[in-house]
Amino acid sequence: MDEGDILLSEDQGAVRVLTLNRPKARNCLSMALMQALQTALAEAAETDSVRAVVLAASGPAFSSGHDLKELTARRNDPDRGRGFFEETMQTCAKMMLTIVRLPKPVIAAVNGIATAAGCQLVASCDLAVAATDARFATPGVNIGLFCSTPMVALSRNLSRKATMEMLLLGEMVEAEEALRLGLVNRVVEPDRVVNEAVAFGRKVASKPARTLKIGKEAFYRQLEMPLDEAYRYTAGVMVENMLDAEAEEGIGAFLDKREPQWPR
Secondary structure: OOOOOOEEEEEEOOEEEEEEOOHHHOOOEOHHHHHHHHHHHHHHHHOOOOOEEEEEEOOOEEEOOEOHHHHHHHHHOOOOOHHHHHHHHHHHHHHHHHHHHOOOOEEEEEOOEEEOHHHHHHHHOOEEEEEOOOEEEOHHHHHOOOOHHHHHHHOOOOOHHHHHHHHHHOOOEEHHHHHHHOOOOEEEOHHHHHHHHHHHHHHHHOOOHHHHHHHHHHHHHHHOOOHHHHHHHHHHHHHHHHOOHHHHHHHHHHHHOOOOOOOO
8 A cells, every 4th residue: 555545454364454544643533534444344344364453553643533623624614513523423433333343353552642532442442452652541621522432432441430530530541550440451562562463363363253253242232231131142142152163163172172173
């Protein structure tokens, strides 16, 4: 791809690395970038050779959130920008849901800052690797725009108190604190972030594909259910999973003390 592309794509074995490529704009999520990422995620979902996805970023920032210059420019529209603001938020929500519903694991590789919708993007991923110099924030409260949509992803990853502290104070959270809070899985040196995320992806990609798909879907669905309903739902999922060829082979291999040969 040439340097003008706002989203880069590279396959490293079974892991597809999608790189936000607006470094001069701190990889803020313009409408064009969100649409490009939406398309790329859909393509990854349909590509059998891709077993995991890594989201990375060019330059010193992972993502500073929505493109405020793009949004502000639309205040001159006849409706004061309402139509474009609605389209932007709907596009963003669709993209975040696509990550959650993707039948393959998505891993964030975070260098630099991830703020507002950029922090939401990290929280929406299944796993996250952060550089030691990475920082996270939902600073909208400081500019009169509460981070209500980032709140959705954060509140499903962090405790209520930790989420509210980030939302109400709008202060930067260092990488090690983000690890303690559960926003990221690992913290590594900056020059290792993408490689570590890819290695993470390869480990996950070595697991049986349909089992991963079943498990990821069940994880997010049961989170929204009352406890008794969640047990009923996941019990049904377990039954269907037991009847799948991957479970038959995997359990058989375990009992036979051999390596499983996953069906294609």
